[in-house]
Amino acid sequence: MASAVDGALKAVALADLKRRDADEVNGSKRAWATALTLLNSAGVLPVVYFVRGRRRPAA
Numbered sequence: 247m248a249s250a251v252d253g254a255l256k257a258v259a260l261a262d263l264k265r266r267d268a269d270e271v272n273g274s275k276r277a278w279a280t281a282l283t284l285l286n287s288a289g290v291l292p293v294v295y296f297v298r299g300r301r302r303p304a305a
Contacts, residue, residue, distance in 0.1 A: 248288050255292035256282050263295070270301050 259282050268275055278299055285291055 252287065252289045252292070255289050259292040259295045262300070266300070272299050272301055 260279065263271065263275060263278055263282070266275075271278065278295060282291060282295065
């Protein structure tokens with residue numbers, strides 16, 4: 247079950263990462279994509295990407 251959730255979260259995170267410009271991402275898009283693809287994180291890394299990896303729009 248955890249691997250299915252991790253896979254789904256990774257797919258959504260990678261899709262989000264692909265459609266964002268580099269200036270909308272904290273850090274390197276390549277580094278995020280590599281980490282999301284290669285690391286087994288039980289869903290933690292995709293959540294970290296959504297919380298810390300994306301830049302918030304200027305208010």
